[in-house]
Amino acid sequence: DTEVTQTPKHLVMGMTNKKSLKCEQHMGHRAMYWYKQKAKKPPELMFVYSYEKLSINESVPSRFSPECPNSSLLNLHLHALQPEDSALYLCASSPGLAGSSTDTQYFGPGTRLTVL
Amino acid sequence: DAKTTQPPSMDCAEGRAANLPCNHSTISGNEYVYWYRQIHSQGPQYIIHGLKNNETNEMASLIITEDRKSSTLILPHATLRDTAVYYCIVRAPKGDYGQNFVFGPGTRLSVLP
Numbered sequence: 001d002t003e004v005t006q007t008p009k010h011l012v013m014g015m016t017n018k019k020s021l022k023c024e025q026h027m028g029h030r031a032m033y034w035y036k037q038k039a040k041k042p043p044e045l046m047f048v049y050s051y052e053k054l055s056i057n058e059s060v061p062s063r064f065s066p067e068c069p070n071s072s073l074l075n076l077h078l079h080a081l082q083p084e085d086s087a088l089y090l091c092a093s094s095p096g097l098a099g100s101s102t103d104t105q106y107f108g109p110g111t112r113l114t115v116l
Numbered sequence: 117d118a119k120t121t122q123p124p125s126m127d128c129a130e131g132r133a134a135n136l137p138c139n140h141s142t143i144s145g146n147e148y149v150y151w152y153r154q155i156h157s158q159g160p161q162y163i164i165h166g167l168k169n170n171e172t173n174e175m176a177s178l179i180i181t182e183d184r185k186s187s188t189l190i191l192p193h194a195t196l197r198d199t200a201v202y203y204c205i206v207r208a209p210k211g212d213y214g215q216n217f218v219f220g221p222g223t224r225l226s227v228l229p
Binding site: 004030031042043044045048050051055056088090092094096097101102103104105106107108109110112 | 148150152157158159160161162165203209211212213214216217218219220221222
């Protein structure tokens with residue numbers, strides 16, 4: 001099973017709202033990722049969590065706040081977003097390299113976010 | 117920046133083999149070649165990866181040239197459901213989980229009836 005689930009599938013929010021995106025995997029993966037994908041563009045990495053600790057923040061504005069409550073869950077808290085933040089937000093997970101020379105990422109279906 | 121170049125678009129007739137090229141002329145010795153695809157508005161789907169030997173799985177075959185500067189993803193019998201953007205990515209094992217995936221623009225494959 002290589003399933004990563006994301007909720008909600010669609011989200012519409014105003015610029016003053018606070019909302020959260022959720023991601024879950026039960027594959028025992030130790031690395032989890034958030035990507036942002038604008039229309040007709042490739043995905044771009046936002047954050048990486050490795051062993052439940054934030055490992056990479058690709059200079060993402062503070063209005064995006066990631067959280068990894070445990071090894072299976074990854075949240076992205078949203079506050080005071082701008083219309084240009086409207087995008088598909090993708091979560092991914094990977095096993096980690098321990099014991100292997102490769103590490104394949106598996107993606108969820110994404111959350112389509114619209115900021116009004 | 118992505119380390120690969122791919123044609124922006126390709127067409128393929130349904131039932132025929134789709135051959136998607138990727139150039140990675142600056143690939144390092146420890147970098148793997150990965151292929152993903154993204155069907156409209158869905159998350160990217162892992163297809164296959166390899167280092168230097170040709171690889172085959174239930175979805176596709178990956179042919180890597182001997183000098184490793186280019187590769188070809190082969191979908192042996194394309195169907196309409198294979199219409200998607202195909203991404204070729206090179207990355208090396210590093211740290212706990214490998215180098216970041218850097219997606220380029222990819223190739224938009226259209227399978228035609």
